[in-house]
Amino acid sequence: xxxxxxxxxxxxxxxxxxxxxxxxxxxxxxxxxxxxxxxxxxxxxxxxxxxxxxxxxxxxxxxxxxxxxxxxxxxxxxxxxxxxxxxxxxxxxxxxxxxxxxxxxxxxxxxxxxxxxxxxxxxxxxxxxxxxxxxxxxxxxxxxxxxxxxxxxxxxxxxxxxxxxxxxxxxxxxxxxxxxxxxxxxxxxxxxxxxxxxxxxxxxxxxxxxxxxxxxxxxxxxxxxxxxxxxxxxxxxxxxxxxxxxxxxxxxxxxxxxxxxxxxxxxxxxxxxxxxxxxxxxxxxxxxxxxxxxxxxxxxxxxxxxxxxxxxxxxxxxxxxx
Amino acid sequence: xxxxxxxxxxxxxxxxxxxxxxxxxxxxxxxxxxxxxxxxxxxxxxxxxxxxxxxxxxxxxxxxxxxxxxxxxxxxxxxxxxxxxxxxxxxxxxxxxxxxxxxxxxxxxxxxxxxxxxxxxxxxxxxxxxxxxxxxxxxxxxxxxxxxxxxxxxxxxxxxxxxxxxxxxxxxxxxxxxxxxxxxxxxxxxxxxxxxxxxxxxxxxxxxxxxxxxxxxxxxxxxxxxxxxxxxxxxxxxxxxxxxxxxxx
Numbered sequence: 001x002x003x004x005x006x007x008x009x010x011x012x013x014x015x016x017x018x019x020x021x022x023x024x025x026x027x028x029x030x031x032x033x034x035x036x037x038x039x040x041x042x043x044x045x046x047x048x049x050x051x052x053x054x055x056x057x058x059x060x061x062x063x064x065x066x067x068x069x070x071x072x073x074x075x076x077x078x079x080x081x082x083x084x085x086x087x088x089x090x091x092x093x094x095x096x097x098x099x100x101x102x103x104x105x106x107x108x109x110x111x112x113x114x115x116x117x118x119x120x121x122x123x124x125x126x127x128x129x130x131x132x133x134x135x136x137x138x139x140x141x142x143x144x145x146x147x148x149x150x151x152x153x154x155x156x157x158x159x160x161x162x163x164x165x166x167x168x169x170x171x172x173x174x175x176x177x178x179x180x181x182x183x184x185x186x187x188x189x190x191x192x193x194x195x196x197x198x199x200x201x202x203x204x205x206x207x208x209x210x211x212x213x214x215x216x217x218x219x220x221x222x223x224x225x226x227x228x229x230x231x232x233x234x235x236x237x238x239x240x241x242x243x244x245x246x247x248x249x250x251x252x253x254x255x256x257x258x259x260x261x262x263x264x265x266x267x268x269x270x271x272x273x274x275x276x277x278x279x280x281x282x283x284x285x286x287x288x289x290x291x292x293x294x295x296x297x298x299x300x301x302x303x304x305x306x307x308x309x310x311x312x313x314x315x316x317x318x319x320x321x322x
Numbered sequence: 323x324x325x326x327x328x329x330x331x332x333x334x335x336x337x338x339x340x341x342x343x344x345x346x347x348x349x350x351x352x353x354x355x356x357x358x359x360x361x362x363x364x365x366x367x368x369x370x371x372x373x374x375x376x377x378x379x380x381x382x383x384x385x386x387x388x389x390x391x392x393x394x395x396x397x398x399x400x401x402x403x404x405x406x407x408x409x410x411x412x413x414x415x416x417x418x419x420x421x422x423x424x425x426x427x428x429x430x431x432x433x434x435x436x437x438x439x440x441x442x443x444x445x446x447x448x449x450x451x452x453x454x455x456x457x458x459x460x461x462x463x464x465x466x467x468x469x470x471x472x473x474x475x476x477x478x479x480x481x482x483x484x485x486x487x488x489x490x491x492x493x494x495x496x497x498x499x500x501x502x503x504x505x506x507x508x509x510x511x512x513x514x515x516x517x518x519x520x521x522x523x524x525x526x527x528x529x530x531x532x533x534x535x536x537x538x539x540x541x542x543x544x545x546x547x548x549x550x551x552x553x554x555x556x557x558x559x560x561x562x563x564x565x566x567x568x569x570x571x
Contacts, residue, residue: 052413053570076416086407090339102331103415105324147411 001025002155002187003032003049007058010044010211018044020211021058026155026187031177033202034191035289037299041211042191043083046157049189050080063154076104079148080157085140089133093124093143096132097150104151118146122176138169145176149184156180158190162197170197177201195289207293214296219289226287226295228265230272233257234280245275328417332425333432336396340433347437350395354388354441358448361506371508372539377448382532383505385441385460386467386525390503392437393468394496396430397475401482413569423476423566427559430472431465438464450536459535459544466548467528470555473562480565503529509541524554 003026010019019041026032034042047053049060051071060067063077087096097115106114119125122142132140141161148156161177162170178201181188192198198205199219206216215222227249235258242251242260247268250261262268265284273282294300340346358377362384366376403409412422442460445452478491503525512520520526531547534540540547 050414052410072416072418075414078414080414082407082410084407086411088335088339088408089406090342091335095335095338099331099335100411100415102334103324103328103412103417105327105416108327 001061002028002030003060003062003189005045005049005058005060008045008048008055008060009057010041010048010053011056017211019048019055022208022211022213024206024213024216026189028154028187029181029185030203031181031188031190031201033198033205034189034208035193035195035198035202035205035293036191036208037193040193040208042208043159044211045208046080046159046189046191049074050078050157051075076151077154078157079151079153079155081141081144081148081159081161083159083163085137085144087132087140087144087147089131089135092129092131093119093135094128096143097147100147100150106151114150118150121149121179122146123172136169138165138172141165141169141173142176145173149180152184153186155187155189158188160191160193162192162194174200195293199289205289207289207296209293209297209299215292222289222292223287224263226291227261227263228287229285230260230262230265230269231257231283231285232260232272232276232279232281233283234278235276236278238277240275240277245271247271325417325421328415328421329425329428332412332422333429336426336429337432340429340436350388350392350437351440353391354384355444357387358384358444362448374537374539375449378450378537379508379533380506381445381448381450382536383503383529385438385464385532386503386505386529387500388441389434389438389464389467389528390471390496390500390525392434393430393471394475394478394491394499396433397426397472397477398479398482398488398491400426400476400479401485401488404483405485419566419569420563423559423563426476427469427472427562430475431468434468434472435464438468445536452536456535460532463528463531463535463548463551466551466555467525470524470551470558473555473558477558477562477565480562480569499523499525502526504541505529524551527551527554 005022005024008019008022009017011017022045024032034045036042044053048055049062049067051067051074055068062074065073065077067074091099094115097118098111101111101115116125119128122145124139124143124146127135127139132143135143145158145161158177162173165173174197177188177190180186190197190201202219204216204218205222207214234256236256239253239258242248242258247262248260249263252259260272265286269282269284290300358381362377362380369376371379400409403412442457474495478495502520502523504520505525509517509520509526509530527542527547527550530540530542531544531551534544534547
């Protein structure tokens with residue numbers, strides 16, 4: 001296990017439990033997602049693992065080092081991309097990477113090669129000597145991703161890596177992350193409130209709500225538990241005996257519509273359509289992690305609030321960190 | 323080994339930023355010139371102190387002032403690092419907190435020494451004659467003062483959460499240190515109460531040492547002055563190291 005978290009808890013001001021008795025472990029080469037709304041405690045959890053916030057209770061090991069006993073070695077084992085930009089915009093991209101290499105003890109003989117490779121990976125080579133001030137948000141995020149990798153960490157922490165990025169930049173960041181995992185076999189912990197992102201990137205996700213892990217598993221398993229649904233509209237009164245169809249796990253009748261819960265909707269569709277004498281429209285609904293989130297927390301992650309929420313979380317985490 | 327290269331990285335960053343932020347350099351040179359030319363020249367037209375031109379008399383004080391302002395402000399700039407989150411990147415590096423502190427100190431001292439050099443270059447223009455020995459003595463004082471004052475700024479900055487406290491620091495730390503230092507008046511015949519405050523101000527000894535070295539008139543021997551500011555610097559460095567250990571992101 002490259003990361004093992006044991007009963008990690010952070011209490012602010014003696015009453016606000018930002019992170020509450022969290023346990024999980026991560027295998028080498030795994031991409032692990034912490035999925036939850038803004039303010040769920042994801043960033044606090046990550047900062048404790050990165051040894052920049054002290055836990056109130058519990059501990060964790062990263063790459064075999066205890067975060068309380070050997071914080072220096074933990075920091076040497078991880079790379080982190082913070083939610084907010086943390087590069088110096090008065091310096092060039094290349095200079096930011098060079099300072100990082102120096103601070104993280106990369107041998108001098110390897111600076112040039114590693115920096116150039118990192119820049120190439122995130123496609124910033126042509127802009128290497130521009131000041132970061134002139135970079136777009138997406139470029140800056142990519143630079144910081146490259147920076148987080150420069151010292152070849154065992155575990156990479158990504159805090160909302162695509163927050164505030166346009167869809168194209170987001171997909172590029174995803175590609176980099178995926179190619180990294182494939183090429184270098186590093187483990188990744190990623191926090192996000194984008195369902196799609198967690199689904200796309202993560203081998204396993206933990207759904208985190210109010211500082212607690214509500215459920216943790218593979219995205220596909222979690223979605224499978226919800227089941228797939230077939231929605232028939234305009235069925236009128238001609239509803240067959242649904243209990244006779246054994247593959248239907250659950251059904252619900254609405255005015256003029258029926259929703260069936262099945263394991264494999266595309267496979268069962270034919271049988272369902274044959275059973276219904278008449279209907280106007282049919283819809284297959286595949287489960288999303290949003291449905292999973294809803295099931296376990298009773299709430300939805302509202303993606304529409306992302307921009308505002310992100311801003312609020314920034315203020316909140318700033319305050320909390322004090 | 324990585325501690326040394328980390329130290330170097332932090333220093334390099336400060337120097338690069340400093341040389342790129344021209345406004346910071348220009349404004350911090352402009353203020354001493356204003357004091358020297360307008361205040362020194364204006365008041366100097368009607369008073370003479372210890373048999374010398376007032377402008378000449380306050381010159382060592384103005385050199386100290388430029389070191390004071392640059393050094394303390396540099397320290398407080400760490401609030402800015404926190405604001406742009408660069409501080410997190412530094413704190414997550416596998417470096418000791420004391421290394422991070424010292425990196426900042428030597429970075430700030432470099433800024434102050436550059437600043438100090440510019441102001442020292444103005445000396446001959448108002449009739450200060452330098453010899454290599456005078457310059458050496460002056461540079462030693464400037465160096466030690468910068469170490470103490472940058473550390474003081476960093477101690478304050480590491481405890482400050484937002485730039486809003488900046489004005490408070492100027493009013494309650496920087497100005498008292500400056501006005502009580504005897505930069506603008508001789509400290510021999512002060513009212514008793516004021517004399518005590520003046521003697522408590524570490525900058526007093528820096529100004530006195532510079533005045534002794536440059537103008538040949540001083541209240542205390544050079545080595546005593548140097549001893550006091552060295553003790554002050556050592557104390558502030560120790561305090562700063564502790565402050566950085568407890569510093570939060």
